Amino acid sequence: MELTFSLNTAWFALIGVLFIGYAILDGFDLGVGALHLLGRTDDERRVILNSIGPVWDGNEVWLITGGGALFAAFPHVYATAFSGFYTAFILLLLVLIFRAVAIEFRSKRKSRTWRSMWDTAFSLSSMVIALLAGVALGNVVQGVPIGPDKEYAGDFLRLINPYALLVGVTTLSLFVMHGSIYLILKTEGDLQGRIRGWAKKAVGAFIVLYIVLTAVTLTTVPHMTERFRDVPALLILPVLTVLAIANIPREVTHAREFRAFLSSGATIAGLLALFGIGLYPTILISSTAAEFSLNIYNAASSERTLRIMLIIAAIGMPFVLAYTISIYWVFRGKVKLESMSY
Amino acid sequence: MDVVLLSRIQFAFTIAFHYIFPPLSIGLGIFLVMMEGMYLKTKKKLYEQMTRFWVRIFALTFAMGVASGIVMEFQFGTNWSAYSRFVGDVFGSALAAEGVFAFFLESGFLAILVFGWNRVGPKVHFLATVLVAFGSIFSAVWIVIANSWQQTPAGYHLVGEGANVRAEITDFWQLVFNPSSMERLSHVLSGCWLAGATLVMSVSAYYLIKNKHVEFAKASLKMGIAVAAVASLLQLATGHLSADGVAENQPAKLAAFEGHYEASAPGDMYLFGWVDEATEQVKYGVRIPGMLSWLVHFDSSEPVTGLRSFAEEDRPPVNAVFQSYHLMIVIGMALIAISFGAAFFLWRGRLYGMKWFLWMLVLAVLLPQAANQLGWLSAELGRQPWAVYNLLRTSDAVSPILSAQQAWFSLIMFILVYALLFALFIFLLDNKIRTGPTGLEDETSTYEYTKRGVESLPLDGRKGKT
Numbered sequence: 001m002e003l004t005f006s007l008n009t010a011w012f013a014l015i016g017v018l019f020i021g022y023a024i025l026d027g028f029d030l031g032v033g034a035l036h037l038l039g040r041t042d043d044e045r046r047v048i049l050n051s052i053g054p055v056w057d058g059n060e061v062w063l064i065t066g067g068g069a070l071f072a073a074f075p076h077v078y079a080t081a082f083s084g085f086y087t088a089f090i091l092l093l094l095v096l097i098f099r100a101v102a103i104e105f106r107s108k109r110k111s112r113t114w115r116s117m118w119d120t121a122f123s124l125s126s127m128v129i130a131l132l133a134g135v136a137l138g139n140v141v142q143g144v145p146i147g148p149d150k151e152y153a154g155d156f157l158r159l160i161n162p163y164a165l166l167v168g169v170t171t172l173s174l175f176v177m178h179g180s181i182y183l184i185l186k187t188e189g190d191l192q193g194r195i196r197g198w199a200k201k202a203v204g205a206f207i208v209l210y211i212v213l214t215a216v217t218l219t220t221v222p223h224m225t226e227r228f229r230d231v232p233a234l235l236i237l238p239v240l241t242v243l244a245i246a247n248i249p250r251e252v253t254h255a256r257e258f259r260a261f262l263s264s265g266a267t268i269a270g271l272l273a274l275f276g277i278g279l280y281p282t283i284l285i286s287s288t289a290a291e292f293s294l295n296i297y298n299a300a301s302s303e304r305t306l307r308i309m310l311i312i313a314a315i316g317m318p319f320v321l322a323y324t325i326s327i328y329w330v331f332r333g334k335v336k337l338e339s340m341s342y
Numbered sequence: 343m344d345v346v347l348l349s350r351i352q353f354a355f356t357i358a359f360h361y362i363f364p365p366l367s368i369g370l371g372i373f374l375v376m377m378e379g380m381y382l383k384t385k386k387k388l389y390e391q392m393t394r395f396w397v398r399i400f401a402l403t404f405a406m407g408v409a410s411g412i413v414m415e416f417q418f419g420t421n422w423s424a425y426s427r428f429v430g431d432v433f434g435s436a437l438a439a440e441g442v443f444a445f446f447l448e449s450g451f452l453a454i455l456v457f458g459w460n461r462v463g464p465k466v467h468f469l470a471t472v473l474v475a476f477g478s479i480f481s482a483v484w485i486v487i488a489n490s491w492q493q494t495p496a497g498y499h500l501v502g503e504g505a506n507v508r509a510e511i512t513d514f515w516q517l518v519f520n521p522s523s524m525e526r527l528s529h530v531l532s533g534c535w536l537a538g539a540t541l542v543m544s545v546s547a548y549y550l551i552k553n554k555h556v557e558f559a560k561a562s563l564k565m566g567i568a569v570a571a572v573a574s575l576l577q578l579a580t581g582h583l584s585a586d587g588v589a590e591n592q593p594a595k596l597a598a599f600e601g602h603y604e605a606s607a608p609g610d611m612y613l614f615g616w617v618d619e620a621t622e623q624v625k626y627g628v629r630i631p632g633m634l635s636w637l638v639h640f641d642s643s644e645p646v647t648g649l650r651s652f653a654e655e656d657r658p659p660v661n662a663v664f665q666s667y668h669l670m671i672v673i674g675m676a677l678i679a680i681s682f683g684a685a686f687f688l689w690r691g692r693l694y695g696m697k698w699f700l701w702m703l704v705l706a707v708l709l710p711q712a713a714n715q716l717g718w719l720s721a722e723l724g725r726q727p728w729a730v731y732n733l734l735r736t737s738d739a740v741s742p743i744l745s746a747q748q749a750w751f752s753l754i755m756f757i758l759v760y761a762l763l764f765a766l767f768i769f770l771l772d773n774k775i776r777t778g779p780t781g782l783e784d785e786t787s788t789y790e791y792t793k794r795g796v797e798s799l800p801l802d803g804r805k806g807k808t
Contacts, residue, residue: 054453057408061449065441067415072438075430075508082419082426083741089420090752093413094759100409101763104402108770149505150427151743301431302501302510309438316442323450330454330461340398340457 007306008296011073012283014313016276018069022062023133023272024178024265029056031179033099033126034172035198036119043337044191045119046107050341051186054331056103058324060096072309076150076299077283084144084152085136088159092132099125107342127172134171137275138164141221143285146292150299153288166216170209174271177202177248178264184257186335196255203249210245223285224278234277241270346740348749349421352756354722356413358715359760363407365714368482368531369538369569370400371475374455376565378471382464392562393471394459395779396542401456402774404478406767408449410760421749425729425739431510432498432517433488440484448477479531486530490523492730493721494591500733509733522587526721529580533717535573536677536710542566543684544707545775547700558779560694563703567688570681577674582637588724589638592731593647594656595724598663600634601627602648609634609646614668617661622649624664658726667720673713680706 029052039045052059071078082089098121106118142163145153180199184192217224228234244266251260279285283299286292300306343351373396381389418426454462454470462470497516498509511517543566549559589596596602601617601624602609611634615627632642639646649657684703687693693700725731729739 054457057405058446058449058453060408060412061441061445064412064415064445068437068441071415071419071426071430072434075427075434078419078430079423079426079741082416083421083423083743086420086741086744086748087751089416090755093416094755096412097409097759097763100405101766104405105766105770108773149742151423153743301434305431305434305511308435308511308514312435312438312442316439316446320442320446323446327450327453330458338457338460340459 007303007310008300009281010310011069011300011306012276012280012296014310015066015069015073016272018062018066020269020272022059022066023268025055025059025062027130027175027268028052028179028182028261029059030126030130031175031177031202032183033122033179034130034176035180035183035195036123036126038194038198039191042112042115045115046337046341047187047191047335048183049103049106049122050335050337051183053103053335053342055328057100058327060100069309073301073306074283074294074296074299075301077294080146080150080152080284080294080299084146084154085139085156085159087156088132088136092129095125095128095132099129103342130172130175131168134168135159135164137171138167140279140284141167141217141224141275143287143293145288146284146286146294147288148292150292150294163216163220166209166213170206170213173202173206173209174264174268177206178261178268181248181252181257181261181264185261186333188334196252199252199260200249203252207245207249224275227277227280237270237273237277241267241274244270343746345744345746345749346737348746348753349740349744350736352421352749352753353417354719355753356410356417356756356760358718359764360407360410360414361714361718362711363403363410364478364482365534365537365710366403366541367400367407368475368478368534369536370396370403370541371478371538372535372569373538373542373565374400374471375475378468382468388557388561391558391779395558396562397455398774399541399545399771401452402767402770404448404452406763409763413756420752421741421744422729422739423741423743425734428508428734428739429492429730431508432491432495435511435514435517436484436488436491440481444477444480444484448474448481451477482530482534483527486527487518487520487523490526491517491520493526493725494521494523494587495730495733496520509730521591522584525580525583525587529577529584529717532573532576532580533710533714535569536577537714539566539570539573539681540677540703540707540710543570543703544705547703548775549778550694551697551700551704555778555780563693564688567681567684570677571685574674574678574681578678581671581674586638589646592724594649594652594658595663595721596634596638597647597649597651598658598660598724599667599720601660601664602634602646603650604648605650606645607648608632608643609638609648611637612664612668614672615664617664619660656727658724663720663724666716666723670713670716670720673709673716677706677709677713680709 032048032052036045036048039048067078102118102122102125106115106122109115138161139159142161144158147153177199180195180202183195184199187195228238244263247263248260248267251257251263281297282293282295284294286294301309374393377389377393377396380386381393451470451473454467455474458467458470495509497511497513497520499512500507501510502508542562546559546563546566549555550563585596585599588599597609600609600612601615603622608631610629610631612624613628613630615624615629617623618625635644635646636642638644649660680702683699684693687696687699727735727737729736
């Protein structure tokens with residue numbers, strides 16, 4: 001039983017790591033997408049788009065692998081969530097497709113109408129994905145109606161509620177901030193100067209929303225803080241997260257963007273870790289009755305499967321990290337538009 | 343229509359659409375390795391030009407594959423949640439391996455392949471090309487293993503009761519090497535190589551007909567013919583192996599392939615025919631008596647299990663399986679003839695002048711696409727009524743809370759969006775082919791505003807500056 005415990009927890013943590021990886025990496029490229037329309041000329045927009053050109057596809061793989069790992073490690077969570085939030089997921093899929101298509105196609109023709117159409121599609125889809133990701137988190141935090149048969153017993157509109165929308169907007173502001181700092185690193189001159197302005201506004205907006213969300217969370221969903229009362233040592237995490245957040249405006253003001261970027265990355269990791277610890281060991285809270293909740297035991301695959309997958313992850317993840325880092329290294333520095341660029 | 347049928351149509355539609363692209367990526371992958379390898383070895387500009395041109399086509403098919411592929415992973419959960427609960431434990435390892443070993447490899451090094459020309463040296467770039475090609479094959483490996491497990495489950499035991507029953511893994515290697523996985527994988531991969539090879543042949547033949555990029559076209563065409571010839575024969579051999587496996591592991595499917603009803607009698611092979619499922623007869627057919635028995639047992643008088651050995655509710659839709667299977671074989675044979683015809687005319691030095699044959703090569707790109715789709719159709723329809731052969735019925739695999747209204751909504755959305763996507767794909771493919779291998783340099787570096795837009799862009803004095 002001790003082994004089962006550690007394997008299930010390990011997979012809860014590993015899936016958390018995959019989603020944190022996704023949020024940090026795709027977070028900045030969604031944020032870049034949200035800012036895309038602020039580029040004034042085609043060249044500016046191409047610089048903005050090509051800042052994520054070589055990496056956006058790889059960033060999305062973190063979501064695919066996270067989804068696959070969820071299916072594999074906790075099939076009941078995967079089955080309940082995806083069939084329960086059917087309409088929401090179909091919309092998310094369509095928006096993900098649209099965004100990929102917009103990135104691929106916008107520079108393929110020289111017509112202005114063509115490009116501004118795809119620019120709008122790219123920017124809107126980036127914002128919608130960020131928003132939907134937040135709305136999903138908001139619903140998971142609040143809990144959703146799950147019956148004794150492990151099936152979702154609500155409807156689509158139930159997912160659109162004030163708390164979930166607040167988490168959605170906060171996520172969007174977090175990604176826009178993260179993306180604008182990334183853009184400062186990838187641009188120069190005029191454009192970079194203007195992006196510095198956007199970044200300051202984004203930092204301000206995020207901090208305000210973060211404070212509001214924290215207050216609302218503490219008062220309306222107190223179950224997310226229980227774990228911290230039980231294990232006070234964990235309180236170091238929210239403290240570190242707040243320090244990371246506080247460090248962002250400091251570094252942005254001093255034009256130390258790389259440090260600011262690390263801080264906003266740490267903020268994303270910290271917030272998601274808080275979310276994970278708040279949930280643990282539950283994954284999907286049933287708002288119908290606590291015993292119907294899906295947790296890391298009643299929703300999990302067998303011990304053998306979890307162990308095999310852990311071996312696969314232990315062999316594979318060092319490679320994944322090594323080539324993720326080397327690819328970012330290859331494409332470091334300012335954006336240069338070339339014949340193969342978008 | 344009920345939710346099960348709608349979900350099946352949606353799955354079939356989205357996977358069929360998705361499956362246009364991965365075979366092209368996998369097939370083109372080995373061409374990129376060959377072309378760039380030749381470039382590194384000979385340092386000839388021509389091979390660099392070839393690599394760069396085909397990388398652009400590859401990138402397009404890859405992007406389409408990714409965009410339509412995300413849908414596949416999530417659709418198990420949205421429409422087939424009961425199935426997901428049943429197979430999650432078994433598929434887990436295969437999916438984890440696919441994500442960790444294949445997806446990251448492909449998409450990461452694709453960045454260097456497409457955007458890294460001026461950022462890494464030629465050898466590192468070649469390494470990236472090789473890794474992307476391998477990565478795309480790895481994805482095929484794991485997904486075919488998972489699908490093969492649905493056809494021939496192995497290395498599992500059933501746990502739980504009633505609605506809570508699920509398959510749990512007992513032996514990872516039995517899952518990986520389940521009875522049908524390797525022969526089906528080889529059949530799938532040679533189908534992919536054919537898809538890539540015919541695309542290369544098609545574009546090259548088109549340039550030759552139009553008398554454009556002639557040197558480039560001749561070199562590409564030769565490679566295309568070589569790969570097509572080998573792959574078309576491999577396709578025949580692996581097809582035979584797969585059919586033998588079906589005979590052994592999924593007798594109802596094999597019987598449906600040939601419309602063989604009699605419970606235990608020597609089986610005939612049809613060249614073509616029409617199965618009347620009501621009277622349980624093949625009509626208007628031309629058959630080779632005993633040939634099915636001979637192919638399976640090397641003895642034309644050995645009995646082959648027929649459809650009447652199975653209760654009616656356990657039989658696949660016979661005529662649909664029969665037709666898709668036979669059409670696939672006809673196309674496969676045509677591809678062997680075309681590939682070897684092309685090789686023959688090339689050897690005789692006549693190919694480049696034979697316009698009608700070049701036109702045939704231009705159109706031949708559609709054949710592996712059709713055969714791949716038909717092959718999967720016969721494999722998946724032939725597995726019916728089971729989602730997991732003999733373990734889980736398709737009608738029990740669907741999400742229990744899904745409403746027909748939701749399923750209609752998503753099906754219609756997918757049809758609309760994919761129609762748009764397909765139109766864009768054809769438009770861009772056409773665009774890249776027209777631009778050709780020499781038109782690269784001037785393609786995207788400048789931006790021309792249309793007259794309408796000039797005044798609304800305040801900084802347009804910067805135009806053309808890159």
